[in-house]
Amino acid sequence: MSLASAQKKGFGAILWDYLTTVDHKKIGVMYIAAGAFFFILGGIESLVIRVQLMVPENDFVSAGLYNEMITMHGTTMIFFAAMPILLGFMNVAVPLQIGARDVAFPFLNALGFWLFLFGGILLNLSWIFGAPDAGWTAYPPLSTQSPGHGTDFYVMALQLSGAGTLMGGINFIVTIVTMRAPGMTYMRMPLFSWTTFVTSILILFAFPAFTVALFLLMFDRMFDSAFFDIALGGNAVIWQHLFWIFAHPEVYILILPAFGIFSEIFSVFSKKRLFGYTSMVFATFLIAFLGFMVWAHHMFTVGLGSVANAIFAVGTMAIAVPTGIKIFNWLATMWGGSIRISTAMLWALAFIPSFTIGGMTGVMLGAATADYQYHDTYFVVAHFHYVLVGGVVFGIMAGLHYWWPLMFRRVLNETLGKLAFWLFFIGFHLTFFIQHFLGLMGMPRRYWVFLEDQGLDLGNLVSTIGAFFMAAGAIVFVINIIYTAVKGEKAPQDPWNGRTLEWAVPSPTPFYNFKQLPLVRGLDPLWIEKMEGNGKLTAAEPLNDIHMPNGSIIPFVMTVGFFIASLGFIYQYEYPIAYLALYGGMAIGIGGMIVRSLKDDHGYYVRKEELEGEVE
Amino acid sequence: MSHDYSLNPEKLHEDPAKVTHEGKNKFIGLWVFLGGETVLFASLFATYLALKNSTAGGPSSQEIFGLELVFIMTMLLLTSSLTSVYAIYHMKNHNFRKMQLWFGITAFLGLGFLACEIYEFAHYITDYGFTFRSSAFGSAFYTLVGFHGGHVIVGMSWLIALMVRNAKRGLNLYNAPKYNTFALYWHFIDVVWVFIFTVVYLMGMVS
Amino acid sequence: ACGKENLTSLDPKGYGAESSFNIMMLSLIIMIGVFLVVIVIYTLALIRFRQKKGQENYIPKQVEGNHKLEVLWTSIPILLVLILAIPTVISVFDLADETDASSSINIDVTGNQYWWNFDYTGEEIQTSQDLYIPVGEKVYLHVKSSDVVHSFWVPTISGKIDANPENTNTMYIEAYEEGVYWGKCAELCGPSHSLMDFKVIAVSPEKYEQWVADMQNADPEEVPAEAVAQEGKELFESKSCIACHAIGSSPNAVGPNLTNYANRTTVAGIKDVTKENLVEWLLDPESIKPGNLMTGNYPELTEDEANSIAEYLLQLDHSEVTPQSIGEW
Amino acid sequence: MGENTNIEKVNSFERQKNREEMKRQFILFASMIIFTILAFLLVAWDMDRTYVIPIIIVLAVIQVAFQFFYFMHMKDKGHEFVSILIYGGAWIAFVMAICFTTIIWW
């Protein structure tokens, strides 16, 4: 392979390139694109929800369809929109930020992506055959009794994509442990790399619990085991525990990378070093640690007993402390800085009050006695959208504007960006602020209809109107993408006056990232060099041959195999013929694994001479 | 240009599994993976602990478990852990043939373990009618022990594939890390078994 | 603007709701304080430190951190959290205190898809959808489910407790005032989850005594005075309604107990008690509560038959103590 | 590449070190076997469960520690990060076991 591959290629060649790529930058972009697609799906589902709840006793959708809608909306947004987009950012930015040429396991990285994508496709196939309807939490016995195959699709889809996510997590842990550039000590890593690292550790410890939970549900539904079958001594609360042992850390898996993105943005757009870097890192770890100790706050009303409720209540509230450290450090970063309000910064600025409200309602929920009232009402819905949208989605939007030039060599249009922001921001508060009150006024969540004359009409109407503002904002953003792609100006290599290494590579980023690994001399390495008037990094090594991994179609093929096998699992207890799919798919998947391990793949070298010929 | 993965016998002090960058990655990667496996098995154990008395009128642990077979299985698996240590010892001495020999013994012991387990399950099913579907206890038991058994099967396949694949090529810096990561994985399977025989079988036997 | 009276949690009229409300208000005050601090710093920072024209090349001082400040904003939140945590823990234990259960009224509450059954332990009274309790007394509820997880919630009187299929949860409620309070199911339990409403009817202790006596004296065999209703009674028995619905005491009925149906607050938990609504239910329950377990499990009725049955059910008023006499809902 | 047959040439100091290490491993293995037998015997003797259960659990934990620290070399240097991970996993496992034996009904 030669460097001249940047020439024009046919569509087939490009497709093949993406199907076989192991380049973290391309994988990152694919993650983001697929995640955005699922975000739109989830968003449309949420609009259906809101239209249904616009007026009392509406019958826009049927009760069964409504339950499918909320289940798919929650599952899609969490697992197939927010997570993959964040994983995409990690792929795009982290290796560059730590000065690495690649990730530790490029093959695994590609496999992880495909597993996620086909998991998402599998989940959405269920729209054709009957979608899951037991909520994204899928509590048994409702989920074990749920007729049709919806819940089976839920189980298999999450099993597939969960495996992919776990691979991604392992990959990032190892990448960060072993592949940092010379001089890039842990305490010099940019905060986004740090949060990626901690998030990956959370993934590592949280997902296996979910894997087990899903297996138990799968066995109960497909193979008649008795984990949740009360008649045979089963215990449905086990699911609740396993699910939340996973799902509480999961919400921090979502928010920590967003915190990382904001940390980068606040620092860059205030032209100031991140205030209290060390305590930021420490707080990240503390959040992760405490995050594993509080899952039962989702179960205050289950009847675990007052000792358990008291312990978990106090543990939950404790998380306010490290999170508060972060909020105040961001404020202090801005304080005394020189603040430029670009669109990326605008999203970050909007995050602070929005997320603080969401976090504070979280602490209110953590007060167990009060949660007896809040639990499973719209107050909770309001809480988690404030953190999920006001935290995670705002983080994603900020990250998209910030790293767009890195990914696509274009700067997103600022005017359209700001318009999209204001529409979305106003819509967001309109939609969700009032939901706090709906909850307190007696509206439980997951309600297909609410009754007339219960004082809930106005609130719900306002909420629905807000949702359409959000949709308008999202559409303007899509327009911005198209506009920028067609008319946008070429981005300079370092459009924001960046501080970290991803802005030190030429644009477009060469596939080997760094011709010579950079020598890192402190936190914010690029900034240091700029301040010393170098403007560019010293190399840590002489120019040499670069070892790169070969692309491979195997991850894709394996995933297709497992995808087919999943369909086989789902239909196996009705149609014996599905065993064909089950075994056939498994054979393809495992066959891919065997080929991969038997065929030596030593990668290839980019020769020194070729590199010398490259112009900067 | 291709990578040079051949061993330098003069530099014996360098652990062949950790010389190359890929080797180091594999090594850390497997450990990280084991961290996740810990939680996987923790979840299974916790589920089992919650359900171990939910027999729903079906057979209980006291009625069906027997010490002898479990003891034999334990010895087989523990010994296989030692033999894999021997194999790695020979790897560090760059002695490929002995390494293969000891890994061969490891595989043999592992297969013995599996045979016992299959016999055990068959025995429960045919003699006691104790199945995966009998009760929540049955589901939890077969799932926990079965997951471990599944790990043994994966380990065996991995080992045999490695041994066959590399039989003709000898030890080099490309495959040494693979053997090494396998050995780590194998020890971990042993660790899990130590908890299984303690928590499931021994604790299930005391009245 | 606190929502509908007797439904909202913001106007508590019972012990549990009041405990929760106190904690809510305490936490709310803390949160407003915290939010103000954050917002003030934020606004000041934005106003004072925005890049001004011509300052594009200005490089602010690169501050690493400030030890004192960091200690400050670690310790104050710890303090605030403690202030919130202590009363929370106390009230958690207080609400779980069951020491006087044996000397109080005990009621078994069973959640079913999509209705609630109330069984007055030892009194041989069953009601569904409407739970009668005396004002000012602790009433212990033993909550469980016969199928999937539900959650018993009467916002104005008390917080919620889940109805689990594998275990019975105990919670006490105490209403301060007479009234008819809305209850809702708060755990997703299927298509009609949102329609699984019920009422708690709190009456004075004297009225409660009378209600109990009336219910115990109700004669299920009593023949209605009017002919249409008599026909209805026969149809009720011949159309297999009786297989699922008890009139009079019968602890393990598959469907709601209908003993004092004329005194009900609602038909099927959500509709006003009118003959039209009842007939509509009898003819096509699915259109009112999707997925309910009555649909399709009884012989089809003609309009006339449904009418007769409705007549019959609507004259089953066995007690002087009626929700209508207590208040609005 | 071919099979590596030059073993005679190898550095004898290293071989010595490896051999010592191996000896230690073997002693450890022997002690693990003893622990195992002890645990089985305790159960076979049918002693009071209040004593037996804690003892066999402790025996298991010690065995597992041996496996991790010696067979899997967690004691060696270069394993600091690895140890943190495993301790993390062990901690979660511990919390889960406690919860699933206390706040789940039967």
Ligand code: HEA
């Ligand atoms: C990104 C996602 C995210 C994040 C970050 C959080 C953060 C928090 N969450 Fe949230 N939560 C969810 C997503 C998230 N949550 C979801 C999805 C659900 C519902 C799941 C379902 O049932 O479907 C949920 C539900 C949920 C519940 C269960 C409610 C119920 O069902 O009854 C609880 C209860 O304790 C809770 C608490 C908290 C707390 C204490 C935090 C804390 O981490 C917040 C900490 C932050 C702050 C407190 C703000 C900043 C701090 C300061 C300015 C310092 C000073 C502050 C004080 C002294 C208070 N959450």
Ligand code: HEA
């Ligand atoms: C990251 C997670 C995430 C995100 C981003 C969102 C975003 C939104 N969510 Fe939701 N939500 C959840 C996670 C999330 N949600 C979860 C976990 C649940 C619980 C599920 C359960 O109970 O099981 C839930 C539940 C939930 C409910 C409660 C349902 C119920 O309990 O009955 C509601 C109701 O209002 C709601 C609304 C919304 C709205 C209006 C948005 C909006 O912010 C969405 C905005 C986006 C859009 C509107 C898309 C715009 C795009 C277009 C319009 C496409 C245009 C197309 C082209 C140009 C091609 N969500």
Ligand code: CUA
């Ligand atoms: Cu019953 Cu919801």
Ligand SMILES: [Cu+2]
């Ligand atoms: Cu949580």
